[in-house]
Amino acid sequence: MASLPPPRRAFWGDVRFLVGIALVALSIAGVWLIVSASDHAVPALQATRTIAQGEELTSSDFQVVDVGLGSLADDYLGPEDVRPGSVAARTLQSGELVPTSALTDADSSRSTTVVIQSSTGIPEGVEAGTVVEIWQAPPLDEGRSYDVPRILVADVIVHDVLDQEGVLADTGSQLEVVIDRADVADVLAATTGGAALSVVPVGSGS
Template sequence: MTHAETSARPPRRALRGDARFLLGILLIAASVAGVWFVVAAARQTAPAYAAARTIVPGQVVAADDLRQVDVALGQSAAVYLAPGGWRDGMVSTRTIEAGELVPADAVGDADRMRTTNVVVPSSVDVPASVDAGAVVEVWAAPPQEDGGFEDPRILVADATVVSVTRDDSMMGGGAAALELVIPRAEVAVTLAALADGAVMSVVPTVGGGE
């Protein structure tokens, strides 16, 4: 090998330096592309349903109870109810506040519901803040044989208000009647208390009527 041939070859250090430089460029390009992909994905929106009004458990979800919105959900898109996921006859399984995105698991078939609706007269008025979607307790004071009433006790600890009718002329004034969603397991005892003439009182749970 002649001296001229040896001097014509690039030094190995220079080749290594070029390789590292190219690798650095590739890493920077990959990083920029990854950031661009994340930003582009975050800007993409998908249609979903939001509650047009407060929806309570057990309520049949009609088309006008929902409004379609375009939101950037990313990988969470499957968590929420989207067009094509709603069908006639579906009911709410929990309270969905007005404007809230509707979770896919917050609606289902009526035959799977474990709650039902009853109307309970309250011997005392309820705060004005108690409205559709509020969580309340139902208390009952069973009648005694001597004409009095026993001490009140909690009959239903967790009921959801569907509607409230306030009427000062009811039961001497300051009373109300409430349509409530209660667990099916507590329907029998509630109806029995109503049939026996128990004094019923509906009160907000702690913080529920403030």
């Protein structure tokens, strides 16, 4: 008796087998892409405190975090990018990743810091990084009275609120503020001229 030839595999069976292999391959490729993307996280600097514009920067102001920035990696600072003499070009908030545009050299910075004394105290909520206006009331009658208050400098950034002790605590409150170098002369003239200075937070209805 003659033997029968083995039955041929159905065409659709072969297709299902090939599709199954393709799905497995796609699944493996997807997992590889996810793992590969996580491996592309780069170290970046994150501010550990609020840093006022014009403030000199040191490594202690930041912590290093691994972040997947992708194509934006070059737009943010890494651990080796803070050079001696660098200052903040704008105010950096605590927890913020530091972009390269937020750094500048001290020599090219247009701002500096001065200490002023507010004769009316410091409004609640004013702290490092707060934007304020400096108001002055020029003296009249050899300091026995004062003229109508007016804005001396607008959009000033508070660098630090200074605590005073003893007798000086009764004479007002001191702040270190970041101002444009072009405004330094006016602020110093008002201070030495005996004007009463006050700070008003921007947006408080001043």
